[in-house]
Amino acid sequence: MSEQDQVPGPATPNYRGAVYLTSAAKLHQCPPDKGWEVAFAGRSNAGKSSAINSLTNNKKLAKTSKTPGRTQLINFFELSTSQRLVDLPGYGFAKVPVAVKKEWTKQLENYLAKRQCLRGMILLMDVRHPLQPFDEQMLNWALTAHMPVHILLTKADKLKKGPANNSLLGVRKAMKAHEALVSVQLFSALKHSGHQQLVEVLDGWLTDASVYDPDEDIESC
Numbered sequence: 001m002s003e004q005d006q007v008p009g010p011a012t013p014n015y016r017g018a019v020y021l022t023s024a025a026k027l028h029q030c031p032p033d034k035g036w037e038v039a040f041a042g043r044s045n046a047g048k049s050s051a052i053n054s055l056t057n058n059k060k061l062a063k064t065s066k067t068p069g070r071t072q073l074i075n076f077f078e079l080s081t082s083q084r085l086v087d088l089p090g091y092g093f094a095k096v097p098v099a100v101k102k103e104w105t106k107q108l109e110n111y112l113a114k115r116q117c118l119r120g121m122i123l124l125m126d127v128r129h130p131l132q133p134f135d136e137q138m139l140n141w142a143l144t145a146h147m148p149v150h151i152l153l154t155k156a157d158k159l160k161k162g163p164a165n166n167s168l169l170g171v172r173k174a175m176k177a178h179e180a181l182v183s184v185q186l187f188s189a190l191k192h193s194g195h196q197q198l199v200e201v202l203d204g205w206l207t208d209a210s211v212y213d214p215d216e217d218i219e220s221c
């Protein structure tokens with residue numbers, strides 16, 4: 001057993017105990033880059049904030065909106081002193097001015113590229129329109145960085161069971177070549193369905209002691 005294997009990981013998180021920690025417009029405003037973090041990414045309006053609220057059973061935790069572009073900062077929610085969920089601004093929102101869009105994209109890329117404590121990405125896509133160009137871009141980035149990705153096909157309540165399963169099978173097929181790093185499931189924040197599968201993935205990432213590096217840089221990112 002290596003020295004790293006002997007470091008105990010944190011306990012399984014209690015998602016219902018999540019509390020808002022802070023928001024960052026820029027990378028240097030993020031909390032110290034240590035511990036275990038999982039980011040929720042995806043196009044504007046995909047349902048990232050709603051998924052976090054459904055998972056934590058707290059409608060008021062992350063701000064949601066019918067208007068795309070609601071989440072404009074990187075929002076951190078604390079599960080324990082060493083475990084966090086992160087609500088990212090949505091990408092691909094056409095109505096935001098170009099300069100603002102460029103700045104978001106820069107900060108998003110910075111966060112994804114530099115954040116050492118990021119253990120995995122939950123990538124949300126509307127079940128009716130999965131794998132859009134921006135999603136592919138995000139997937140390519142994650143795969144290049146060997147970052148595990150769990151795809152939530154959201155708003156599953158908007159489709160009947162058959163079409164929803166067809167979408168799931170289609171995305172699984174498209175991801176077949178990357179199945180070591182990418183998994184896929186159906187999810188509905190409205191119906192609170194898909195929690196168990198999501199929690200299994202999050203628990204695995206947020207307690208994985210094998211990725212713990214005691215020499216990790218603990219400076220703020």
Ligand SMILES: Nc1nc2c(ncn2[C@@H]2O[C@H](COP(=O)(O)OP(=O)(O)OP(=O)(O)O)[C@@H](O)[C@H]2O)c(=O)[nH]1
Pocket residue numbers: 042043044045046047048049050051063064065066067068069070071072088089090091154155156157158187188189190191
């Ligand atoms: N029917 C249904 N609507 C949903 C579901 N999840 C989210 N929505 C709705 O979709 C809209 C966008 O949800 P948000 O959670 O704000 O989306 P977001 O991805 O955080 O959006 P940005 O912050 O703009 O990036 C809201 O009107 C939600 O009520 C779902 O599972 N089912």
Ligand SMILES: [Mg+2]
Pocket residue numbers: 048049050063064070071087090
């Ligand atoms: Mg949001």
